[in-house]
Amino acid sequence: MMSTRLIIILQLIVSSLLAQSNDEGMIRKIYDEALARGQSYEMLEHLCTKIGARLSGSPGAAAAVEWSRQVMQAYGFDSVWLQPVMVPHWVRGNKEIGRVVNSKKAGSMEMSVAALGGSVGTGPGGVLANLVEVKSWDELKTLGEKGVKGKIVFFNRPMDPKLLQMFASYGGAVDQRANGASEAAKYGAVGVIVRSMSANLEDYPHTGSLRYAPNIPKIPALAISTRHAELLSGLLSDDKDLRFYMEMNCQTLPDAPSFNVIGELRGTKYPKEIIVVGGHLDSWDLGQGAHDDGAGCVQSIEVLRIFKAMGYKPQRTIRAVMFMNEENGLRGGIEYANQAKLKNELHIAAMESDRGGFTPRGYTLPADARAKEKIRSWKPLLEPYGLHDFSQEGGGADISPLAPQGVPLMGYLPDSQRYFSFHHTPADNFDTVDKRELELGAASMAALIYLIDQYGLK
C-alpha cells in the first residue's frame, strides 16, 4: 500500500504536469488566434495609413487617441477610458534647409536633413557658418572655444556596426543627438548637425529628441542622412572653408491637452492586481510611426482581444495602455504612474513593446531576482515560438516611472537588426511591417502575460 506521503507527492507531480500541459495548450491557442484570426495587422494598417504621423499635440495624435478608444470599445473590453495629460507641443513648420554653400567639388548642394525634435528654429534669416567636424566629446573639448566659436559643429560618429544588438549600437551614438547642441553651444557654436542614428547608409535623415541643458544658449540642431554625412565629411576634408546654411522653422508652442488611452479586462479572482501591457501612441512627424510604436500599441490591444476571443477570463486585471508622448517628454508614462500611486493601485507587472514589429527573440526581464527567475522557469513553454533570449534586463521608457512603486518591468524583445533602418524616419511606414512578425509579437506578449496572470511573479 502506498504511503500517504507518496500519494501526495504523486498528486503534486500529476497536477504540475497537468498544469504544464494546460499551459502548453493555452499558449498554442494564443498563437493560433494571433496567426489565423489576428487583427493586429489590420489595426496597424488603419493607424498608419488613415491617421499616420501623430506627434504629441498634433491633430494626428488626437485622432489616434479617439481611434484607439473606439477600437477597444468595439472589442468590448470591460472598461475603456482616457487619462488626461498635458504634453509638449513642438512643430516642425516648413521643411528645413541644410545646404552646402561653396564647396569646390560640389558647389551649392542641398543636403538631406531634418530638425531634431525640440530644436529651436533659426529664424527666417537662417544661419550661415563654417563647419567643424568631431567624432567625440574629447575632440570637441580639444577644439574648445577657439575652434568652435561662431561655427556649426558636425557630430559624425557612426553607430558601431560590429555590435550585434542594435540598441547597444544606438546607445553608443545617441549622446550626440541628445547632448550635441548644448555641448557645442558651451563653446559658442551657432548650430549643430548630427549624423543620423543608423548603422547603414541611407538617403533620409532620422529625427529624434535633443535635450537643451539649463543656462546654455539654445542653438538649432539638424539631423543629416548617413549618406550625406559621409559626403559632407569628404567635402569638408577637401575644403576647410566650406560654409553651410541652415534654415529651420520649428518652434515649441504652449503645452497641449492629450490622453493616455486605457482598456481593461477585469480580473475574476484578483481584480485589484493589475498587469499592464503597453506601447506609445505618439510618433515622430516624418513617417507613419509603424514600428515606433504603432506596432506596440496594436499588439497591446491584440493581447486583450486574443484573451477575449479565446474566452479566457484572466484572474488578474489586464490593462492595455497606449501611452502618450514617449518621444519628446514621457508625460504620459509619468502621469500614468502618478495616477497609479494616487489611487493606490497595485501593479504586479508591466510590459512594454517599443522595439518594432519584428520576429520574436525573447523578453527583457525585471531586475528583481525572484521575478526574473520565475519568468526564466517558463522558458521551455516559450522557446518553441522562437523566444530564446531571456538574458537582458529592462522594461521600456513609458513604464519606467512605475519603477519606484516596485513594479516588475519587462519588455517584448523582437529581433533588432532592422529597427534602426526605420526609427524616426520618413520610412517608418506600414509597408515595412510583416504581418506574421507583427502577429507573432502580439502572441508572444500574450503568452507571457497569460503565465503571469496564472502564477504571478512572487
Added chain:
Amino acid sequence: MMSTRLIIILQLIVSSLLAQSNDEGMIRKIYDEALARGQSYEMLEHLCTKIGARLSGSPGAAAAVEWSRQVMQAYGFDSVWLQPVMVPHWVRGNKEIGRVVNSKKAGSMEMSVAALGGSVGTGPGGVLANLVEVKSWDELKTLGEKGVKGKIVFFNRPMDPKLLQMFASYGGAVDQRANGASEAAKYGAVGVIVRSMSANLEDYPHTGSLRYAPNIPKIPALAISTRHAELLSGLLSDDKDLRFYMEMNCQTLPDAPSFNVIGELRGTKYPKEIIVVGGHLDSWDLGQGAHDDGAGCVQSIEVLRIFKAMGYKPQRTIRAVMFMNEENGLRGGIEYANQAKLKNELHIAAMESDRGGFTPRGYTLPADARAKEKIRSWKPLLEPYGLHDFSQEGGGADISPLAPQGVPLMGYLPDSQRYFSFHHTPADNFDTVDKRELELGAASMAALIYLIDQYGLK
C-alpha cells in the same frame, strides 16, 4: 611534486581553454569583417539590379555565371572555374492571361496569374472552361471524371498560418503546385489554377515548378495570387456556371548549355578534404531572385572573402559553389555530385544557404549522429550571434545529390517568417533585403565552416 598524469591533464585543460578562447576570437573577427567591411550586400545589389532574373537557359543566367566567375577571380581565390552542365530551358513567352469571363458579380475580370514553371502553353486559342474548386486530393477523387472532365480544376488549399516554421507550412500546400496538373488531368481536366504558396493575402502570383507524371496528358497550369484565389472562390460559390479563360504562351525549348561556378581556397594541411558552401545562381523569371537565392550565392562567396580578408588559411579546401538550375531540374547539383564521384573527391561537409537573407536562427544539421553531436557541441560559441536553433535536420536541394557519397549535409537557417512573401514572385527584389541580416547570415555560415575546418566532423 605533481604527477606526470596530473601535468598532462592540466596541459589538456589549458590547451582546450586556449582553443576555445581562440575560436571565440576568430568567430568575433569573422562577424567584425562581415558587419564592418562586408561586401555581400554590394554583390547582391549588382546581381539583382544589373543582372536580375536568371532562369536556367536564359541570357540572365549566362550573365550571372560570368559575373560570379569574375567576382571570385577578382577576390583572388586560389582557383575559380566553370563546371559545364546542360539545363532545361523553359520560357514564359508573352504574359499569360487568366480571366473570369461571365461572373454575375464581377462580369469579365482579369486575375493576377502566372504560368507555373514547366507548364505547357494553351496555344493561341486559349482554354475556356467551367471551374471546379477543391482543397484536397480526396475532394478531387470524389468529384472524379464526372465532376472534373472538361473543366479547369482550382486548387485552393491555403498554407496553414498556424505553423511556426514557414517551410513546414509551405510543405503542407506545395503538393498542389507540384502534382495538381497531372492529378487533375487523370480525370480529364483541361487546365488547373493553383492558389499561390503564401500564408498572406497578396496581389501577385507565386510561380514555381510543377511535375508532369508520365503517361498523363500535360495540361496548362496557372498560379493565382492569394487575394484573387479568395475572390475567385467567392465568385464561384455564388455562381457555379462561372467560366474561366486561360491563355499561356510558355514552352520548353531544347536543353541549353550552362555552368556551376566554383571558387576555392586550397587547404594548407588537408587539401584533399573539401568543405562546400553554396547557393543556387538560377532564379525564377518574375523577380530579381534576391532572397531565392541571390542571397545564398553572395553569402557563399563572402565566406571565402572573409577568410582571405582575415588572413585565415584554412586547413581544408573550402569551395564556394554557385549551383545552376535548382529551380527547375537540379541539374547543377546532380552534375556537381557526379563529378565529385568521378574524380574521387572527398567532401567532408556541405552547407547550403537557400532560405533567404534573413536574420540568423541557427543551422539545419546532418543526419549523421556524430556530426550532429559535434556541431551541437559548438553551440556556446554560436549562440551569442542569435544562432540558437540546432534542432532540425537537412541540407538543401543542391547539395542533396552528395548524400549517397556519405557527405554530412547542413544548411544555414535564417528566420523563416518573411520568406514566402517573396518566394518565386515579382517582389523577390533587392529592396526587400536588409544589409545587416544578409551580412549576419554570411558570418554565421563562415563561423560554422571555420569550426568544421578546424575540427572536422568525425
